[in-house]
Amino acid sequence: MRQLINAILKYKNILIYLGLLILSFVFLHQRSLYHHSIFSNASLILSSKFNLIGENFTKYIDLTEQNEKLLAENKKLKVLELIQFGEHSNKSKVLDSFGFEVSTARIIKNSYSNARNYLLIDKGYKDGMEVETGVISSDGVIGVINQVTSNFSSVLSILHRDLKINAGFKKNGAYGTLYWLGNHPKIMKLDDVSTLNTVAVGDTIVTGGMSDYFPYGIPIGTVINYKKPEREGYYDIKVKLFSNLTQKEFVYIVKNKKNDQLKQLKFE
């Protein structure tokens, strides 16, 4: 014990220096946006590298199982695509003229237990990824890209309490804002739907066309429960997601090819 105290006394200058140095780096990180972004970028690169190593290992171990899952997913996707094409032939013309470009990526890290969840995918700006691009899966919406490095991107999951997306009813087009409540990974809340519209349990919710991130009509979930306020106002709707975000492997990135024009219009 005495030796330990002696050692601490001997190196106290170095210890104090390192302690204060860490403190001043925290200060730097807090005060300067430039340093903040450099630190967070470095941590993103580091964490994605480590996650990729671990993910590659597990991926190799259960390769056959993943192949089967992927096949099943592809089949499901095909069916959905056909259904949608049949039902919304007039809407899909609008979609074509908007020009969404689809590419695939693999999830290398996925969290769903925090209040604000992120995913990492293995495509970066070398593969044409950009921030504020929508990410979907075979059976629903995943999130929006918020940060891009050369080989990786981080995605704000829809299980993130600050992310709100435009969604509406498939049957009549009434739309509102969909967001996560923060507890169950399959239950979300749809707000801002006016009581002028009729709502029934079991109605399908799809993405609304008013978002820059997602094209119209990607199925999200069904209504499981709703409350009508006593006076006029907005419904309080709970939505159960089709997709299970706790077991996703492959995602599709939907890039709006004409986003720059849209942005230009909005700012003018």
Added chain:
Amino acid sequence: MNSDNVISVFQFIFLLFLQAFLLNNINLFGFINPNLYLLFIVIFRLNDNSTLLIFLGFLMGLLLDLLTQGSGGHTIASLTIAFLRPYIIKFSFGVNYEIPMGMVQGTLYSQRLLYLILVIFVHHLVLFSIIYFSFDNIITIIKNTLFTSFFTFILIYISLGLFKEKK
């Protein structure tokens, strides 16, 4: 001893405010702001109490950053130089460094000059490396370090002369 402490406190406050409100607004040739507050660390007299100097260096940089809306470069730079000062003294004056203020008779002129230049140069190198924080700007860092070091050196050299006359 007691009056020395009081003088140190006044030096600290005077140099801090001089730096924050006058010298940081000089912008000679657009980018040179001499850092005279280093004088406090250069002439700090208690050689055996290096822990106190580390704290004071940290405090000086922190207050300066807070007063000038700086990002935190001064904090890290003056903390580092306060920590390194005993090693620099050892390096420039030899092992027998029982020299308060580092500027007393009995030391060679070249040794004093080496000490001064080392303190100033290391401080500015750390300062600008932290402020730019990128390998792409290495030319800017070196340019700023050299020019600002030069002007800081001139100022500190003149001020040392003033302080010596008073003693």
